[in-house]
Amino acid sequence: MAATLTPPASSAPATPAASALPELLRKLRSREARVGVIGLGYVGLPLAVEFARAGFRVTGFEVDAEKVASIERGDSYIADVPAEELREQRAKERLSATTDWSRLAEMDTISICVPTPLRKTKDPDLSFILRASERVQATLRRGQLVVLESTTYPGTTEEVVLPMLLEGGLKAGQDFFLAFSPERVDPGNPDFQTRNIPKIVGGVTADCGRAAEALYHASVDRVMVVSNAQTAEMAKLLENTFRNVNIGLVNELALLCRELKVNVWEVIEAASTKPFGFMPFHPGPGLGGHCIPVDPVYLSWKARVEGFEPRLIEVAQQINSRMPEHVVARIAAALNDAGKPLRRARVHVLGIAYKRDVNDMRESPALDVMHHLLRQQAEVRYTDPYVPHLREMGLEFDSQPLESLREADCAVIVTDHSCFDYRQIVRQARLVVDTRNALRGIRSAKIYGL
Ligand SMILES: NC(=O)c1ccc[n+]([C@@H]2O[C@H](COP(=O)([O-])OP(=O)(O)OC[C@H]3O[C@@H](n4cnc5c(N)ncnc54)[C@H](O)[C@@H]3O)[C@@H](O)[C@H]2O)c1
Known part of the structure; x- marks a missing residue:
């Protein structure tokens, strides 16, 4: 039998499938790309607005229906996003929000900006990333770019998100693109906002990095591409x-x-x-x-x-985690000098947000300070114009008028909001523990430092 010189059809080298990258890059350049953002909090909403400003039609995906309704009304709930800006982008039909996950399929890019808290056991809680990734996985199609922005440990993008997205049989770096790009926004910082904070991107393949670079290049001033997703995760x-x-x-x-x-x-x-x-x-x-x-x-x-x-x-x-106890020790020392025990002393906390001029209470050390004071049977009140009501960690308080600190045995400045009149505070308080050096320049025997 004559030997056949042509290999059987089944073993012929397959024509490599065309990459979806050029078409995605074209859509990004022309702003035809539909941009999705999952999670519209402190990070996601400013990012969505920045994408809209860059000329994209942006859809935010949020589990909190109230946030969706607020955006649809043109009301901002994030101090760094002025309502006028939100309304302008909505008037141009560049910004909308939804709880309809099926619409993820319409998106060409999807940035995931969901929380990454700790479990009670102090281990990473990736459940939000997992839930968001499941949603993306359900509608993943050829040509999509997925970027994880939530802060997380090195390896999350490749070890956790990538395997989920590969399950549908699409190929990363060819059919779809996956990258990590850490969010570095500093809420309340007037000098640096999403646009002028350089963006780091690391793709799970080189083309994934290119796709993510093109997305962010359109909407932030500077993009730095690093070798891989893990490097970007570690940089953050x-x-x-x-x-x-x-x-x-x-x-x-x-x-x-x-x-x-x-x-x-x-x-x-x-x-x-x-x-x-x-x-x-x-x-x-x-x-x-x-x-x-x-x-x-x-x-x-x-x-x-x-x-x-x-x-x-x-x-x-x-x-760092023992500083709240130290603050309470300073309050006890100040009261002691005045001949008073901490027990039953009226302690007035000034500023409870976690930092100056914001209303964000997450992980605020004021909560620990208040808990320690209550545990020692002090009577606690607070004033914070940014946080009118406190309902957290079993604490239920309403902010009191500043004048009521006259009734306190000791005031403690935990958060140095710029709206406080510090001279008035020193005049009205019997004792003040200043944990932030807010009273620099004011001399008084009533003042106790950290
Ligand atoms: N806040 C900051 O200053 C800051 C700065 C840099 C990085 N980060 C990181 O960015 C990430 C987001 O932080 P944030 O401050 O914006 O949190 P956030 O709580 O303000 O916002 C997260 C939003 O995601 C929504 N959400 C939760 N699960 C969802 C899901 N499955 N689908 C859709 N929406 C969902 C929540 O309702 C919330 O509106 C975190 O990883 C954080 O560490 C935050």
Whole structure:
């Protein structure tokens, strides 16, 4: 029998399937691409507005129907997003919000901006990412770009999200694109907002990185592409762990300075005159917000999974988490000097949001301070114009008029909102513990530092 020279049809090299990238890039350049954002909170809403400003038609996907209704009315619930801006983008039909997940199929890009909290056990809680990824998985189609923006441990995009998206049989980097791009927004910062904070992107393949670069290049001033998703995830955790560790250092120095009878604020101001190699961090009542207290825990969790002991990160966490107790000790010391026990003393907390001039209570150290005070049977009140009602961690309080601090035995400045009249506070209070150096420049024997 004559030998056949042509290989059987089944073993012929398959023509490589065309990549969906060029068409996606074309749509992004022409702004034809439909842009989706999952989770319209502090991160997602400003991002959605920025995409709309860049000329895209943006759809926000949110589980909270009230937020959806608010956006549909043109009302903003995020201080950094002016209602006029929201209304302008809605008038141009560039911004809408929905709870209808089937519409994810219409999107060319999907940015996931859902929460990444900790479980009670202090382990990462990826349930929000998992739920959002399931929604994306259900309607994933060729040509879509998915970008995870939620802060998480290195490996999440490739180890958790990618396998879910691959289940439908589409190929990453060819049929669909997946990247990580950390969100670095600083709510309430007037100088840096979504547009002018450089965006890091890392794709699970080089083309995934290219697709994500094209999306963000259209809407933020600078995009930096890194080798892979894991590098982008790690960069975000480095930034926030850097803050956490340096705050831990300066909190420890504050405790030491108290022993040495040195003013830590003056020390920091003096050290800050060095024009290189020093960056000031400030001590305070403890860490707050969704990021700085939480993100390093994601990193140390992953480190331990890999059998690596992250010592410095954990020590900083311990120091920072004990600051609320130190604040209560300072209140007790001030009262003691006035011959009063903490028990039954009326303590007035000034500012309970986690940082100045915002209404965000997440992880606020004021909650810990109030809990410690209540545990020691102090009577607690608070004033915070940004937080009229407090219903958290078993605490139920309403903000009191500032004048009522006259009735208090001791006031404590936990959050130094710029709307407080600090001279009036010193005039009206019997004693003031100032954890933020808000009373710098005011001299009075009533004032106790951190
Ligand atoms: N807030 C910040 O300053 C900040 C800064 C940088 C990074 N981050 C990170 O960004 C992520 C989001 O944080 P945030 O502050 O915007 O949180 P947020 O709680 O303000 O907003 C998250 C939104 O997602 C919605 N949501 C939850 N599950 C959902 C789901 N399955 N589908 C659709 N929507 C869902 C929630 O209702 C909420 O509106 C977190 O990983 C956080 O660590 C936050």
